[in-house]
Structure formats: structure tokens, C-alpha cells
Amino acid sequence: MSAVTDNTTPVTQARPLSARMSWVTLAPWLYTLGLFVLWELLVIALEMPPTILPAPSRVFQAILQYWSPIWKNSLQTLYTTTLGFAIAVVAGLGIGLFIGWSKTIYAGLYPLMIGFNAIPKVALVPILVIWFGIGTIPAVLTAFLISFFPIVVNVATGLATIEPETEDVLRALGAKKMDIMLKVGIPRSMPYFFGSLKIAITLAFVGSVVSETVASNYGLGNMMSSAQSQFNVPLVFAGLLMLAVEGIAMYAFMAWIERRMTGWAHRSTMAQ
């Protein structure tokens, strides 16, 4: 990695490599800090009342003040989201492999999947409530329903786009469909699969929070909606902030898994 960077660095560059690298790693933090400062200044300049737009300082104060409920609800949301996401990973992988297995199944089920994906999942929450009552289960299921689609599509695409020549080489040796799937299809679709996890996890948060907001007594979604009905706007923003933190953390985790599992798909960075 460093060797590659070295080669592309023009000789005239005065600043040492390590200094530039640390700026790049610092940049996200600096920009985030900048956003908060800007937000704070804006609130002060426009003299916004905290019931409309609380300043970040006010939001952090709310986080400290309500730490116990925020912590409990954050864990609850993290739990419903990851559970729904985990089911989506298993089901998405299974359905994706099934759909990608043959051109006929792919052609037959793809329009159905698109149609299903076009349904806003919020609209399904009332049905889930009728079936399972309010609480954790609809939140988990909404997270699952909203996040499994990208996984299915990616896995199926990975399978459906095997190079015909690779398939020919194996089929000429007497390979059965199963052999081709195990030796080529599945390893090949893994980068697509791990890539889709990043998208799926963020969608799972959307699903669980939507469901908690309308049909639960727990979770950040519920906490924010009750805070809103009490005009406790700083607490609403505190909830949003916690969601953002959880989202970023899970996304980073998925990106890390992706890099670990499918290094071969990022060829140039591995070449030494």
C-alpha cells in the first residue's frame, strides 16, 4: 500500500508522507467538528429557540442529562436492527443463491422482487402490528424486510454474471451446476455480498426506527417520538445523534469485514 503511494508521489512534494496521511485520517473528525461549530454559530446568529433548532451544545447537554434512557433505548435499537439485519443476511444470501441459480428463476422472480421492493416498508408496519402486536418483533421484521433486498440483488447478480468462458472450461471437464456454483459462483458473488452489507445495515436502521416510532414502547424511534410530543426537541436531536453514531459504527464494521473477507477483489492495493 505504502509502496504504491510512494511511487505516485511527485518528487517535488515537500511535505513528508506521514504528515499527509495523518491529515487524511484526521479529516473526517475535523469536518464533523466543523459541522458542529457551524451549526452552533448558525443557531447563535439566527437566535433560534431550542424548541425549533437546538444548538449542538444543548444537544450534548441533553445526552448527558438523559444518559440512562438514551443508553437503554440505543441498545434496544441496536438490538432490533442487528437482529433484523442478521435475518436479512441469512435470508438474503439464501434467496440470492436461489435466484441466481438459474436464468429461469432469475427471470421469473426478479420482477416480483422489484415490485416488493417498491412497496414502502412503513406501510407494512400496521400489518406486522396486527400479526405480532406492538414492540420488538415488528421492528425486527421491518429492519429485515427493508434490508434484505440489496443483499439478494447483489448475490444474485454475482452468480448471474459468471464469465461464460469460465463456465465453459469447467463444464467441458464434466462439472455439474453444483460444482460451478461452489467453485466459481459463490466465491465470485462474495465481494458483491459483502459490499451489499454496508448498504443493508444502514437501511436496517431506517426500518427499525420507523417501526419503533409508530409501533413500539422501546427504542430510539419511540424515545424521539415521545420527546417530540413533549416538545423536548434537544432530546429528539440527541436521539438522532445516537442513531448517526450507531449507523457509522456498524457501517465501518461492515466495511472492515468486507476488506477482511474479499481482499482479492481489491487487487491493486494488495499487490506488492
Next chain:
Amino acid sequence: MAHLVSPLVSIENVDMRYGGPNGTLAVSGLNMKVGKGEFAAVVGPSGCGKSTLMKLVTGLHIPQGGGVIVAGKQVTEPVSIVGMAFQNPTMLPWRTTLDNILLPLEIVERHRHRLRRHKAEYVEKAEHLLETVGLKGFGSKFPWQLSGGMQQRANLCRALIHEPELLMLDEPFGALDAFTREELWCVIRDLHAAQGVTIVLVTHDLREATFLADRIFVMSARPGRILKEHVVPFARPRDLEVMYEKGFNDMVHELHGEIAKARVAA
């Protein structure tokens, strides 16, 4: 001649159409025989059905008319006595070069059950093949860490690892520079001489065909059939120097003329 006595590959009056009754007629009235141990080359205008011919022989396509007989049996499904190599090396990027070469052994019926217990023996064989093609010590590298020419060499090893009786090569050297190509011609030539394997080579390079083959088949434009058959007279073992002899150039010239004519006739 020996090949007429016991042909390993025999294509008899084959018609092959892609995509249903109104689809493209790729080859029509195709007849061809390749003897055991022979080196055959197929040349012809682009799109005339050369790759189709390869797929017919390996059983990847079953013809609508006529018959293909390989090793005395009518081809109705993929025949596992063949090894194939295409222009595109199609190495799997998540496997090391060595594991890529061992891949056919995980598929072919007669090897797949022995592979685990006799792994060391097979690895040794793969490494020997790598050495033959000049890739000694590269087995642990991933294919994308190799140059195009090196990948093509590894591709040849993969086609040979299960000791096929018949090697089908579809423009395997098309994407290589002239020097690497000549080097690999010699590798193929020596493999053919040492192992007695039957080889069918599809190529656009008429010098390649003339240098390597015992017989050259010239195909017509689509729908493809064999227009003419040449016996290459040069004695084996052939040296690269043979390409600067007059007889060699005359033969290349003649082939060139025939293909140019076949293109115009289309």
C-alpha cells in the same frame, strides 16, 4: 496415414444453429477428422464458426444435424478427456496460481475422489508443469500478480493438469507480444512431442498454424465448413528458424490467399 485409420475426433456433416430454428446458422455441412496424436490447426475468417467447432468437439454444444464422435463415442454431453484454453485466461482471482491449476482435478470424476489423499503428488505434478512453461516458483502468486503472458502459461498448465488426451486451444496466444508468443509456441511444440497429446488449435495467426500443425484446416465464411485441408510438410522437431525458409512463407501466403477469398465469397 495413421490419422485416417484411428481418428480421435470425427465431425460428420454437422449443422449447428444458435438460438432456435430461425437463429444464426454457425456451421453447416462440417466434416473434419483428427487422428490420435495429431496436431491440427483451424484457420478461417472471423465469425466463421471456429469457436463453435471447439464447443461441438468438447460437447458444450450438441449439433442439430450430423454427429461428433470423440474417442469412439458419440458426443452427447461434455467429454472429460479434453483440456481447454481460451484467449482469455479466465483464472479465478481468489485462488493462487497453483490452486487454479489444480481446479480441474476437483471436477474431473476420475481425480476428484483421489485429490485429498494424494494432494502432494498432484501439487508436485502442477509444479513440474509450471516449470515446463517457465513459471517455476510462481505457484503461490495470485493470477492478478502475473503478467498477461504468465497467466496464459498458467492457463496452459490448467488445461494439461488432468492429462487430457485432447487439448483444445482457442486463440490462446492472441493477446501476447510476438516474442512471448514464439516462446509459447515452443512450449506447446515440446509438450506435443513429449506427451503425445492430440491438439486442435484455432488461430488467426497463419505462421503460428504453419509452424505448429501437422494439418491445417481452412474454413469458409459463416456458415462454416472446411474448404481445404493442408498437410504441413516440414519435418519435426521444428526450429523457429523454419519460419524463414521459402517453403514456409509460400504456405503462409497460400493460406492467406484462401482466407481472403473465403471472406470475399461471404
